[in-house]
Amino acid sequence: MSRLIEALRRLPGIGPKSAQRIGFHILKTGRGEVEEIAAAILDLKDKIRLCDVCNNVTESNPCFICSDPARNAKQLCIVEEPGNILPIERTGQYRGYYHVLHGALSPLQGIGPEQLRIANLTERVNGGTVEEVIVATNPTVDGEATATYLSKLLKPLGVNVTRIAMGVPVGSDLEYVDEVTIARAMEGRKAI
Amino acid sequence: MSRLIEALRRLPGIGPKSAQRIGFHILKTGRGEVEEIAAAILDLKDKIRLCDVCNNVTESNPCFICSDPARNAKQLCIVEEPGNILPIERTGQYRGYYHVLHGALSPLQGIGPEQLRIANLTERVNGGTVEEVIVATNPTVDGEATATYLSKLLKPLGVNVTRIAMGVPVGSDLEYVDEVTIARAMEGRKAI
Numbered sequence A, B: 001m002s003r004l005i006e007a008l009r010r011l012p013g014i015g016p017k018s019a020q021r022i023g024f025h026i027l028k029t030g031r032g033e034v035e036e037i038a039a040a041i042l043d044l045k046d047k048i049r050l051c052d053v054c055n056n057v058t059e060s061n062p063c064f065i066c067s068d069p070a071r072n073a074k075q076l077c078i079v080e081e082p083g084n085i086l087p088i089e090r091t092g093q094y095r096g097y098y099h100v101l102h103g104a105l106s107p108l109q110g111i112g113p114e115q116l117r118i119a120n121l122t123e124r125v126n127g128g129t130v131e132e133v134i135v136a137t138n139p140t141v142d143g144e145a146t147a148t149y150l151s152k153l154l155k156p157l158g159v160n161v162t163r164i165a166m167g168v169p170v171g172s173d174l175e176y177v178d179e180v181t182i183a184r185a186m187e188g189r190k191a192i
Helices: A002-009 A016-028 A031-047 A082-090 A119-126 A141-157 A179-187 B002-009 B016-028 B031-047 B082-090 B119-126 B141-157 B179-187
Strands: A072-079 A096-100 A132-135 A160-163 B072-079 B096-100 B132-135 B160-163
Touching: A002 A016, A072 A082, A072 A119, A082 A096, A082 B179, A096 A119, A119 A141, A132 A141, A141 A160, A179 B082, B002 B016, B072 B082, B072 B119, B082 B096, B096 B119, B119 B141, B132 B141, B141 B160
Parallel strands: A072 A096, A072 A132, A132 A160, B072 B096, B072 B132, B132 B160
Antiparallel strands: none
8 A cells, every 4th residue: 555655646746645645545446447557557658659751659650640641741830849739739730740749958957969869850840841830838947948949940941930929818817917928028019 | 993894804915814914904003104195095096097099007198109209119928908908018029019909808807899999909909010019928728819800900000910929938847737728828839
């Protein structure tokens, strides 16, 4: 029991209390159901891999996005993590392809360009069909540094490099938005 | 006692429990201190008024911003509420003047242009020194409708009308940003 609790505690978002609660829940659950969970966990590790083209997590290779010929091959959106693709897909407005870096530049944490999946990115951009690279790394210090780095790296290859807009989130109230964001929203203002 | 609790309950953010707690606290507090609170409340109502120029709340008229000649008279930033000025001031980057509408257009709530303080806005813009009107109404449906209305009203007077940028807030993680905001961030992307 304590071995399971120790193992569960290492998962993100699960503290000692949750781990204990899950442990006791499994004790009460029938063997069949428990075997299903265990099998699903192992299955995930065996079947899921990274797409050779975009580095997204996938069961098939290339992934379902990279193998969809209906998408716009002129646009390539760069994100830090596989989890960043879903929110962009949910907008229903972007129809280009993606590229996952698996991180962002972070000198303090010793993460340089070699630690990111940039080699197959320059390859893709060199391929000649991409016209615009949209850098959708996070609006953080590391994400911004990565955006600047990618711009310097990719513009000489003859593509437009753009950055998603920073500003006040839709539906928010200015009164509760932090001043750094408001400063960016003021800087980024546009004629209407 | 119940009269005070009823009165306190009507204040924003104070529920029946908080009202009761404040009531009992006042019972235990010395008369001098209580008189101070009561005087401060009455004082606020007597001394605070709206600035004739920008409609901000103020003790002096014109307010301390409108009477500051060091500010940039070419820029005028329009906000919905007096509380929206402070977050913009905190950025330390905007040095123009302000104009408070005291609301936003909301057909559903019966708020039209007549209910907002627009009369002295067109007067100010007609004055001739303003070159850019920055619409910093909230990034909501009402705020956007107000921005569109003001653009149509003020552009014929010969000024540039701009809107603060909507996008992902600084320091956030794309994974936790709603899709409407991400869609706006993608739309508003800029070359880097």
